[in-house]
Amino acid sequence: MNIMEINRKKSEPAEIIMVKGRIDAQNSSILDEYLKEAIESGSEKIIINMNEVDYISSSGLRVMLLxxxxxxxxxxxxxxxxxxxxxxxxxxxxxxxxIFDFYDSDNEALSDFIK
Structure with missing residues (x-):
């Protein structure tokens, strides 16, 4: 069983989505739901923290691209x-x-959003 945990937190001016585990075909739909919910609730600036992501499959990439x-x-x-x-x-x-901008930390990504 591939366990994935997702947590969300607001850190002005962005929403940070922290993902832990594997993003694969079995659970990429969970991440998809979190991202859709964030976007539909008005979040336009999103940081996906992947510090604890061990693996990402093509289905995970597709979710992020969409x-x-x-x-x-x-x-x-x-x-x-x-x-x-x-x-x-x-x-x-x-x-x-x-397609994506990559940062070592959430703070660096937040700083780029603030510019």
Whole structure:
């Protein structure tokens, strides 16, 4: 069983979504629901903290891409923080490093949103 935990917190001016575990075909729909809920509730600036993400599959990438497209329609953006090297490799190999901005920490991503 692949357990994934997700927590949300507001940290002006963004909402931070903290993901823990694996983002794969079995549970990417959970992340999809969290992201949709955040966007539909008006969050236009979202940081996905991936400090504790051990793995991401193509279905996880698809969820993030769709959320990114949706939030950009309203002038917002999704930034990613704390990716482990092997998770970052998945984004680079898939070309998603051209779609998302990556940061070492939530504070760095927040600072970029404030600029």
């Amino acid at each position: 959320a990114s497209k949706k939030v950009k329609l309203s002038g917002g953006d999704i930034k990613l923080s704390g990716l482990k090297p092997f998770v970052m490799d998945v984004f680079v190999v898939s070309g998603f490093n051209n």
